[in-house]
Amino acid sequence: MTAAVHSLTVRHRRTVALDGIDLRFGTGVHGLLGPNGAGKTSLIRVLATVAAPATGRVELLGGDIAEHRERAAVRRRLGYLPQEFGYYPGFTVREFVSYVAWLKEMRPADVPEAVERAVERVGLADRIDVKVKRLSGGMVRRVGIAQAIVNDPELLLLDEPTAGLDPEQRVEFRALLRDIGAASTVIVSTHLVEDVAAACAEVTLLESGRVAFRGTTTDLMDLGKPDTGPEATPGPGASAAAVTDSGDNPIERGYTAALRAHRAKAAAPSGAAR
Numbered sequence: 001m002t003a004a005v006h007s008l009t010v011r012h013r014r015t016v017a018l019d020g021i022d023l024r025f026g027t028g029v030h031g032l033l034g035p036n037g038a039g040k041t042s043l044i045r046v047l048a049t050v051a052a053p054a055t056g057r058v059e060l061l062g063g064d065i066a067e068h069r070e071r072a073a074v075r076r077r078l079g080y081l082p083q084e085f086g087y088y089p090g091f092t093v094r095e096f097v098s099y100v101a102w103l104k105e106m107r108p109a110d111v112p113e114a115v116e117r118a119v120e121r122v123g124l125a126d127r128i129d130v131k132v133k134r135l136s137g138g139m140v141r142r143v144g145i146a147q148a149i150v151n152d153p154e155l156l157l158l159d160e161p162t163a164g165l166d167p168e169q170r171v172e173f174r175a176l177l178r179d180i181g182a183a184s185t186v187i188v189s190t191h192l193v194e195d196v197a198a199a200c201a202e203v204t205l206l207e208s209g210r211v212a213f214r215g216t217t218t219d220l221m222d223l224g225k226p227d228t229g230p231e232a233t234p235g236p237g238a239s240a241a242a243v244t245d246s247g248d249n250p251i252e253r254g255y256t257a258a259l260r261a262h263r264a265k266a267a268a269p270s271g272a273a274r
């Protein structure tokens with residue numbers, strides 16, 4: 001187990017972003033799904049140690065991050081790509097990723113090679129000495145991924161990493177995620193369920209600060225399979241409306257089914273009493 005949260009509540013003034021959730025993450029790629037405002041970014045920011053919980057406990061890489069020294073030590077072993085990532089536009093790709101390596105207190109002798117490897121892994125080797133401000137939006141996003149992986153993190157946290165990537169880059173990026181996830185814990189928040197289907201072994205679906213679903217990607221897809229009836233497996237004869245109402249592919253249908261089940265439970269009298 002690399003990361004865990006226990007009874008985690010996160011508040012933004014009067015808004016409850018996460019409402020007493022329990023989650024554990026081990027080696028592999030975990031997808032974090034949920035509608036806008038579900039709490040994905042709030043969870044990633046707590047795991048990245050940049051935001052503090054209102055209540056609850058966070059365990060990261062064997063340490064309790066409530067303690068300052070533990071937190072500093074954990075940060076050196078983390079990789080984090082925020083949803084909006086700040087960079088110095090005048091820096092070249094090499095300079096920027098080296099700067100992050102320095103912030104993470106990597107051994108100076110290891111930095112040049114680690115930077116080249118990270119930049120190569122995101123497919124930007126031919127742009128390494130180009131200024132970040134000269135790159136396209138998708139390339140800047142890839143620089144963001146490079147800075148997150150430069151220290152070969154044991155825990156990699158990516159908030160909407162595929163936003164702005166074109167389809168070919170997304171396919172390459174998913175392969176990179178699977179590669180990193182073979183030895184590390186990767187938690188990736190996304191709105192693109194097809195990224196989850198392609199790259200993630202496990203899925204956590206958040207809804208209004210609660211866990212609506214937790215399981216394997218296959219479990220989620222299975223939820224979208226109706227048991228009986230003419231819409232059970234939309235064949236060539238199924239109407240477009242019947243298919244698109246709950247999703248166009250197995251994972252979208254699973255996502256919709258899990259959300260609807262969670263909402264129905266929350267609206268039921270026993271749920272309303274919580």
Ligand SMILES: Nc1ncnc2c1ncn2[C@@H]1O[C@H](COP(=O)(O)OP(=O)(O)OP(=O)(O)O)[C@@H](O)[C@H]1O
Pocket residue numbers: 012013015016017034035036037038039040041042043
């Ligand atoms: N800085 C803030 N100030 C006030 N409320 C906030 C702040 N950040 C988040 N919230 C609220 O907390 C809740 C959870 O937001 P969060 O950004 O974690 O969700 P999300 O699942 O990442 O959403 P999205 O998919 O839109 O990025 C939402 O109701 C949001 O409006």
